[in-house]
Amino acid sequence: MENHHEDQNGVVDGSRSALIFLGTGCSSAVPNAMCLIQPSDPPCHVCFQSMSLPPDRNPNYSDGKQYYILIDVGKNFREQVLRWFTYHKIPQVDSIILTHEHADAILGLDDIRAVQPHSPTNDIDPTPVYLAQYAMESIAMKFPYLVRKKLIEGQEVRRVAQFEWNIIEEQVDKPFVASGLKFILCLLVMHGEDYISLGFLFGENCRVAYISDVSRLSFKHRIRISKTGAGQLDLLILDTLYQVSQIEVEQ
Numbered sequence: 001m002e003n004h005h006e007d008q009n010g011v012v013d014g015s016r017s018a019l020i021f022l023g024t025g026c027s028s029a030v031p032n033a034m035c036l037i038q039p040s041d042p043p044c045h046v047c048f049q050s051m052s053l054p055p056d057r058n059p060n061y062s063d064g065k066q067y068y069i070l071i072d073v074g075k076n077f078r079e080q081v082l083r084w085f086t087y088h089k090i091p092q093v094d095s096i097i098l099t100h101e102h103a104d105a106i107l108g109l110d111d112i113r114a115v116q117p118h119s120p121t122n123d124i125d126p127t128p129v130y131l132a133q134y135a136m137e138s139i140a141m142k143f144p145y146l147v148r149k150k151l152i153e154g155q156e157v158r159r160v161a162q163f164e165w166n167i168i169e170e171q172v173d174k175p176f177v178a179s180g181l182k183f184i185l186c187l188l189v190m191h192g193e194d195y196i197s198l199g200f201l202f203g204e205n206c207r208v209a210y211i212s213d214v215s216r217l218s219f220k221h222r223i224r225i226s227k228t229g230a231g232q233l234d235l236l237i238l239d240t241l242y243q244v245s246q247i248e249v250e251q
Contacts, residue, residue: 019208019237020088067094067179071200071210077108081115092116095128095178096163099212100197101135101142109143113161126162130178132198133167168198185224190216191241201225207232212239 035047070093084090093115099105117124131139140147145160168176168186175184184207187199191213199211201224209225211217227233 019235020084020090067181068092069095069097069179069181071097072099072105072212073108073112074104075107078111078114080108081111085115093127095130097178097183097200098129098131098135099199100191100195101131101138102191102213104213106135106139106142109139109146109163110161112163113159116161118159120159121157122159122162124162126164128164128166128178130166130168130176130183136165136167187211187217187221187224189214189221190218199225201233203234206234208235208237209233210237212237213241214239215241 035044068090073096093112096112112127116127136147145158146163147165166176168174174186175182176186177183181202182204183200183202184204185201187201187209188196189199189211191197192215197213199209199214199221201207201209211225225233225236
């Protein structure tokens with residue numbers, strides 16, 4: 001999640017951005033339920049640690065107008081709201097970036113209505129969502145009521161999350177802006193050998209590369225996020241799909 005500020009002139013101050021990690025485990029979530037109800041001997045250190053440690057004490061930034069950008073909305077989104085949004089005093093979600101359309105990235109979309117203003121008639125400003133065309137097509141099949149603009153004849157109005165869908169052009173040199181934050185590059189990365197997921201390079205004063213669920217990164221894209229290609233890389237966030245992945249990035 002990206003939290004950044006706008007000064008009195010409406011200019012985003014990128015130097016005061018913050019990243020909050022709502023989840024960094026596998027797609028089936030951590031802790032793994034089987035590790036808790038049928039613990040191994042010795043028990044799984046990661047799962048038991050995740051249940052015993054208190055939340056990290058990251059400071060909450062409170063000066064100026066803030067925007068909150070959520071990267072992926074997984075199946076544990078409601079739990080993340082109850083635990084982390086309340087802890088960090090996060091009042092809303094201003095934009096959503098989707099890396100792909102698997103369950104761990106989109107199954108919380110329906111619960112976004114919990115962090116949107118309440119309106120029985122859905123008369124609210126929609127939350128912008130940025131995603132690839134193939135993800136849009138998949139979501140339209142899984143959540144038709146979140147995509148459909150008009151009610152089917154005879155259908156009753158029900159409160160559902162409201163979204164504005166924005167297709168990201170799958171070109172590495174095509175930037176886009178979400179809630180004032182510039183996403184400089186859209187990276188096509190391999191999620192296994194039969195599926196492409198999206199990674200991103202964002203920020204201007206501080207450059208961050210965010211790549212999740214990746215099993216292989218092409219040489220071209222390794223160059224794109226390296227200091228040779230991007231000119232600046234301050235933070236690399238890399239979540240590999242398998243224990244051994246073909247990932248190597250210039251320091």
